[in-house]
Amino acid sequence: MRTDPLVLGVAFGYLALLFVIAAWGDRRAEQGRSVIGSPTVYTLSIAVYCTAWTFYGSVGRAAEYGPSFLMIYLGPTLAMLASPFVIRKMVRIARAQRITSIADFISARYGKSGSLGALVALIALIGITPYIALQLKAITLSHAVLMNYPEPPGLRLVEEGFWADKSFWVALVLAVFIILFGTRYLDASERHEGMVAAIAFESLVKLFAFLAVGIFTVFVMFNGPGDLFARAASHPELNDALSLEAVPGGGIGWVGTLVLAFLAFLTLPRQFQVLVVENVDERHIKRASWLFPLYLLVINLFVIPIALAGVLLGDPGGDPDSFVLTLPLSAGLDDLPLLVFIGGLSAATGMVIVETIALSTMVSNHLVMPLLLRSPHLHLGSRGNLSGWLLGIRRVAIVMILLLGYLYHALIGDSYSLVTIGLVSFAAATQFAPALLLGLYWRGATRLGATLGLLAGFAVWIYTLLLPGFAQSGWLDDTFLQHGPFGLAWLRPYALFGLEGWDIYSHSLLWSQLANAGTLIGVSLFTQQNRLEQTQAALFTGALHTSLVYTPLWQGQTTRGELEALLNRYLGAPATERILTGLAQQTSDDQAVPPEVIARAERALAGALGSASARVLINSVVRGEALDLEAVLSILDTTSQTLEYNRQLEQKSRELAKVGEELRSANERLRELDRLKDEFVAMVSHELRTPLTSIRAFAEILRDNHDLPDDKRRHFLDVVVLESQRLSRLIEEILDLARLESGRLTLHPQRLDLAALVRQSVDAVHRVQEERGVMLEVAIDTDEAPVIGDPDRLEQVIINLLDNAGKFAADENPHVLLRLERHKQHYRLSVEDNGHGIGEDERERVFEKFHQIQQYGAGSGQVRGRPRGSGLGLPISRGIVAHLGGRLWVENASTLGGACLVMELPMAPAGIEVQEAVKKNKAPPER
């Protein structure tokens, strides 16, 4: 059943199908009914990330190194999450500047530098060609497995010669495909719609094939995942297979691979091609940013089950990289292995197609063209049409790259396992990351810095990955691996500077990125950008923020004739006509060309040749300072100045609004204070008028009635005296209150014994209370109560409390209890009465000025001749206590059941200066 003609027929039939799809896509594009204008197709084209390395190698890696293979896909997941920031910016720049490749992008960022573009192209060529070889090897290997099973595949390449190797012919077919669909137009920044459609289709095929083999393995060969995992769990060899221990380098290797994949996803030439150059609509990015990670998740779903199944079913000689094929083969199937082979073929060819287009563009635009432009024979002197030449160069480059890949595969492909080549290539691509990413966000990165950084990083990559790989393949003496070159142990490539215990990729990533980014930053800080660099740096870093339109102002002069000749030579007549439309037909060849046409011409040339070469060409026909850099920079600066100015204005107006708000609330507070002051004045006047009324009335009575009986006269005089005393006491209290509130109350704090002071105060009021019939009980539970206080003021407070309690005690058997006790670091003095008590809601209000506790019951005011309070005693007492660092509050009387006022003062610290203690305890004056 698995005959060679059948397999070959299916394989080449599949390739033919790709041709059909690509041709269909191109024709639809010409008709203006694009098939790739959807975020889903964009996502599928990004899935070119999943190569044969994913298709066959993931299972192998999972079998050997556990879950670390997932890092290769979690890295891109992170990168795609960040795509609305990073990739959108790159797409916008690429569109404005007609960028054709990552080499062009980096070269354009650093002042359209030709040498930098060439360097990037060279590194890509060296680093990525092995990766292409890897894909071809996968095709050969999978074909061999398919044909020879159950015999070991045995690569008989060397014996049989290349004409027997199927992958050689596949490579040839691919070369034709790429030439047909990748170089239809000269303008490399034009989209290759047919090719993208074919790539998207391939992504569907490989996903379908992999899912098919996965489902077959789990649900047909085993009874579902439960069965498979249960059997794997009982297999002692597999105990650690899925844990972090299986990962090379442990946690560091884990993170290292994650970072490596993250960076490589953004910098691999084929990813740049599909993500940026082939992007038709930047709005597609947002859908792709989650749909592509979903694709990755789905295609990886069955990797572990297949790896476990492969190990379980024990194919001792079997290569884990081939489990995907050998599992269905071992089940005796014929169709499924063929499907798997096609899936692997699609993964491999997709990668080869895109990578080759990207590389050939770079090679022709950045390596070959600049050389040709320098050659006097080809340049302006000759009159031939060069547009055909350009396409020819690119086509030759395609064939050369594929041939190079094939040679690599045929000659040295056996030395590495699939995965190894993949990660080595990844590490090479990440060398572009510092120049690319720093260049996107840091305006100060200079051309020299980027160039030296790239060189440094690339050199470290060669030393820590490439050379050791060669050594392990036996082409180099491997003693320098073990002992370092010249016996210098600290230079061992896998343990540079003594950094041991890391896996080789994380190790290389760390040192190469350090060297690369470090050099880039360090050199940039000490070099100057020329003006073109400054402009480009500003345009790149500001691409998202300032919606800049790329409109370089040309100052130089050229004639229509000269420009037309140039464009004709490199782009052909039709393109030239499109660019020069807008110029009046009758314009003579000697007339000057308007600046925007020169700009359009440069962009068109950049799309075909890369920005660096385009610039060289334009400069060759334009006389005078070609580009008014000053003007561009001033546009940029004006824009950013305006933005800055707007931002400042906005901030100012916000501040103003805030100040206004503050003023309003301050005004309200003032009004409230004013109202309180009015109220206070009214209350004071009321309180003063009351005793004054009695005094005046009795004074007038005494004046007008000379014949009053003596006892009556004395009684009236007593009232006058009492009310006068009340008046002066009231005035005293008002003054106290005013001083308290203004903070001018002078206290004379000293260390004193509160117990003694209490006894003294009780003695003072004892007689008065007795006269009123109040039973005064005193309980002092402490020998001495040292506090800091003003004795006169404190006595005033205590007397006030006792006085109040006496007033509010019950009418029948009035009873007051004073208690002094220690409470933690304080002394508490409480005064209880057996009256009605004070309701919860009144407890704070009694400390308000002029608040008088209502006494209910008929004529209670006159009973026992108790005078009414002014309503100032408690506020003043609280103010004094607060000044001394204490508190005064109301609670329920625990013993007598009425009200209880509690004063708490801090215990005097032994031996501390009195003045300091008071300063510390001094509370701000209450309002």
Next chain:
Amino acid sequence: MPRVLVVDDEPNIVLSLEFLMQQAGFDVVTAGDGEQALARVAEQAPDLILLDISLPGISGFDVLEQLRADPVHARLPIIMLTAHGREVEREKGMALGADDYVTKPFSTQALVDKVQALLDEAR
């Protein structure tokens, strides 16, 4: 003999007013708060009331309002006494139907004259 009801919560003020009214030849009844005042009006049917505004419990204004609401006492002469010197209070008292308004401290002679005049008018 006309009967005057003196209402104030300050005992000494009540004492002075009681003396003044007795000396002017009136029968005097006293009350220390609003409730008492209303009770005295009902029991003793005074011919004139000297009514303090700030009383504990029911205020002087409330007493005035309640009395005026009762047709029997609608024309009973009432003089308001207050320690608040504010015009608003005077206007409020007059609007509620007080016959006169005296600010503390007051001239004893003027007060007696006012009481006399109001009683004459009512007769």
Next chain:
Amino acid sequence: MKTPRFGERLVALIVLAALLFSPPLILPFDRTANGGLSWLPLYLFLAWGIVIALAAWLMEHGYDDQGGA
């Protein structure tokens, strides 16, 4: 206009994903089940799925095409 907090939310999601995918957050899940296999892959797939679901929600609801980030 884009939702004003799209950028902040996306940054938070990226940080969350980076944390979920790396040590030390993966270490607690690197335990063997009773049979002997580690839970780590299951955890990774679950975390991955959650991150994708959050991203899908954020991109499709919190982001409008006209604005800049």
